[in-house]
Amino acid sequence: MASDPHKPVLLLAGALCLALVAAGAAGQDANDQAKEKAKDQAKEKAKDQAKEKAKPASPIYGVTVPDGLRDWRLIAPALEDAPLNELRAVLGNDLAVAAYRDGTRPFPDGTVLVKLAWERMRSPDFESATVPGRATTVQVMVKDSRRYPESGGWGFGRFVDGQPVDAGQHETCFACHEARVSDRDFVFTRYAR
Incomplete structure (x- = not known):
């Protein structure tokens, strides 16, 4: 039996074809996976946007209580x-x-500050201590210079029981900050170290 001198070349060519077909299939799978991931991310973004729109927003500024x-x-x-x-x-x-x-001052766009407030009450366990009682408000400041140019770049929200208070109360937010802390980018709170 004479050995076919072309057999190793044919085997190599066959193996190469199989490798190319497999690589093409793997590439297609990776491409399909990337497309699927992009679709999933778009769906999540749309859900987040819908959720954000459904959240109660402050009058005047449209600020919401941030998740997390x-x-x-x-x-x-x-x-x-x-x-x-x-x-x-x-x-x-x-x-x-x-x-x-x-x-850093002024604060960069995207900065968000949230004030949580509770009634002060005496601790039932340690009489000289003060502890949080009933929650009273959640107040939010969002820095977005393009969206809020008339209020020093800040949007404001004040919420009681998860709902924004009326427009009248929101009309006083910037005036108060402007009158007292305009030199600190309209922010009262100092960093506690």
Whole structure:
């Protein structure tokens, strides 16, 4: 039996064809997977946008309470005397924290500050301590210079029980910040180190 001198070449060519077909199929699978991932991401983005539109928004500014804010970092606590008599905690998103830490002013667009407030009450367990009682408000500031040029680049929202308060109360937000802290980019809260 004489060996066919073309057999190794034919085997190699056959193997190469199979490899190319497999690579083409793998490439097609990767392409299909990428398309599927892009579709999934578009669906998620559309869901998020619909959810954001469905959330209660402040009059005048259209600001909403951010999702996940209870996982944000503390900027500073505060006590408010009578007549409000509140304990407060100001939280910030990552941009806010970085701006405070680095001393960046004005705050960059995308900065979000949230003030959580509760009635102050004496601790039932330790009489000299004050603890949070009933939640009173959630107040939100969003920095977006293009969207809010008339209010120093800030949008405001004040919420009670998850619902925005009336437009009249929102009309006072910027005037108060402008009168008292215009030199600090209209932000009252100082970073507690």
